[in-house]
Amino acid sequence: MSLMLVRGLRKSFGERLLFDVAELALQSGSSYLLTGGNGSGKTTMLRILAGLETAQIGSVSFEGVTIPADEICAQLAPRVVYLHQHPYLFSSSVAANVAYGLKAAGMAHAKREALVREAMTWAGVNHLAHIAPHKLSGGEKQRVALARARILNPKMLLLDEPTANLDEEARRQVAGLIRQMCDNNHCVVIATHDSELITLENAVQLRLENAALL
Amino acid sequence: MDLLHTTAEALRLLMMGDAELWGIIFVSVKVCFLALVIATPPAVLLGFLLASRVFPGRRLLIVAVQTLLALPTVVIGLILYMLLSRQGPLGGMHLLFTQQAMVIGEAVLAFPILAALTLAAVQGVDPRVAETARTLGAKPWRSSLTMLLEVRFAVMAAMVSGFGRVISEIGCAMMVGGNIAGVTRNITTAIALETSKGEFVEGIALGIVLVIIALTINFGLALLQGRGGSR
Numbered sequence: 001m002s003l004m005l006v007r008g009l010r011k012s013f014g015e016r017l018l019f020d021v022a023e024l025a026l027q028s029g030s031s032y033l034l035t036g037g038n039g040s041g042k043t044t045m046l047r048i049l050a051g052l053e054t055a056q057i058g059s060v061s062f063e064g065v066t067i068p069a070d071e072i073c074a075q076l077a078p079r080v081v082y083l084h085q086h087p088y089l090f091s092s093s094v095a096a097n098v099a100y101g102l103k104a105a106g107m108a109h110a111k112r113e114a115l116v117r118e119a120m121t122w123a124g125v126n127h128l129a130h131i132a133p134h135k136l137s138g139g140e141k142q143r144v145a146l147a148r149a150r151i152l153n154p155k156m157l158l159l160d161e162p163t164a165n166l167d168e169e170a171r172r173q174v175a176g177l178i179r180q181m182c183d184n185n186h187c188v189v190i191a192t193h194d195s196e197l198i199t200l201e202n203a204v205q206l207r208l209e210n211a212a213l214l
Numbered sequence: 215m216d217l218l219h220t221t222a223e224a225l226r227l228l229m230m231g232d233a234e235l236w237g238i239i240f241v242s243v244k245v246c247f248l249a250l251v252i253a254t255p256p257a258v259l260l261g262f263l264l265a266s267r268v269f270p271g272r273r274l275l276i277v278a279v280q281t282l283l284a285l286p287t288v289v290i291g292l293i294l295y296m297l298l299s300r301q302g303p304l305g306g307m308h309l310l311f312t313q314q315a316m317v318i319g320e321a322v323l324a325f326p327i328l329a330a331l332t333l334a335a336v337q338g339v340d341p342r343v344a345e346t347a348r349t350l351g352a353k354p355w356r357s358s359l360t361m362l363l364e365v366r367f368a369v370m371a372a373m374v375s376g377f378g379r380v381i382s383e384i385g386c387a388m389m390v391g392g393n394i395a396g397v398t399r400n401i402t403t404a405i406a407l408e409t410s411k412g413e414f415v416e417g418i419a420l421g422i423v424l425v426i427i428a429l430t431i432n433f434g435l436a437l438l439q440g441r442g443g444s445r
Contacts (some may be wrong), residue, residue: 052345078351088342091364101350
């Protein structure tokens with residue numbers, strides 16, 4: 001059984017057809033590299049899968065349960081988490097950002113404290129716990145966003161160009177974290193321009209080309 | 215009387231702790247503070263709803279808020295006067311020429327500026343805020359709260375602007391307060407009265423206080439904005 005199965009996915013902007021995909025099946029524990037040229041619809045596809053953007057959708061099911069197309073985000077978040085290319089960190093502290101999803105889920109402060117510390121240690125941002133997010137570098141922001149997503153133990157992680165605009169060192173660190181998440185039985189879908197940027201073993205290659213998913 | 219000499223006299227009056235003078239300042243600050251406390255929650259809520267929700271009558275409400283922004287304070291004072299006067303529909307409450315009436319008037323004046331600036335702030339918020347909150351599992355109310363927290367410095371700036379509007383206006387305070395010594399006389403009505411009598415010293419002293427209040431609030435806001443930074 002697919003983790004997420006989308007049928008009849010079609011997105012167009014006015015007259016222009018962005019993509020038309022008969023079926024997209026994403027499996028639990030698999031990693032996917034979604035590639036394609038500029039404007040091919042990689043970001044849009046991830047946003048649709050996260051329920052942040054509307055499209056014509058025949059049917060969507062998650063773990064075998066059918067989800068109304070207009071309730072994808074409401075029903076699947078935070079089991080499905082989307083990370084922007086430039087993640088937005090709330091203007092509190094790094095620790096508060098990492099704790100955000102747990103707080104939203106109603107977890108008590110004492111219980112989430114250890115989890116937050118563990119997630120920050122995993123991402124290597126423990127020393128930044130009380131720093132204002134606007135003072136972080138691009139790579140640090142990306143790592144905090146990954147920790148903020150990972151702490152929720154999502155079944156599916158949708159990453160939009162996670163290593164774009166990062167220097168070599170930051171790119172290496174972020175790619176290392178993503179690799180760990182892929183190995184950890186999450187379903188990770190990564191939209192990227194350059195499929196060689198993140199050399200993931202056993203990653204399924206998906207390519208958006210001429211409005212079709214190959 | 216030259217300006218320099220008058221200013222020196224005004225400063226001396228302030229330093230001496232003149233009871234009447236400080237009583238007038240207290241009335242102004244108290245009325246404006248209470249008006250802001252009353253007006254801020256509904257105005258911020260309205261501004262937020264107008265910016266983030268689509269509902270019938272939304273455009274009409276936005277136009278109404280913007281129109282109220284431009285309405286002269288004396289007109290609002292006049293309307294309130296008619297409502298609160300003995301023959302008015304709220305005359306039975308005996309609020310005219312009381313500090314409560316002034317608080318109501320200043321709250322009405324502060325409301326549109328608070329709502330309009332909150333509306334602008336929320337409209338300008340990065341769309342990733344709501345998206346990030348939603349994808350991390352926040353329910354709609356928490357997502358809304360997160361958006362409001364992200365624009366908290368803009369809302370505080372709106373409060374400062376609202377305070378500035380109400381503490382410096384005279385029309386409404388004069389109409390519904392009546393400028394009664396020791397009761398409803400505030401900084402602006404006192405300045406007008408003293409000037410009309412040719413007593414410039416007290417007027418200048420109160421003017422200095424107004425400027426100091428404005429400077430203090432804006433300095434505090436600048437400090438807070440510095441702490442807030444940008445994403």
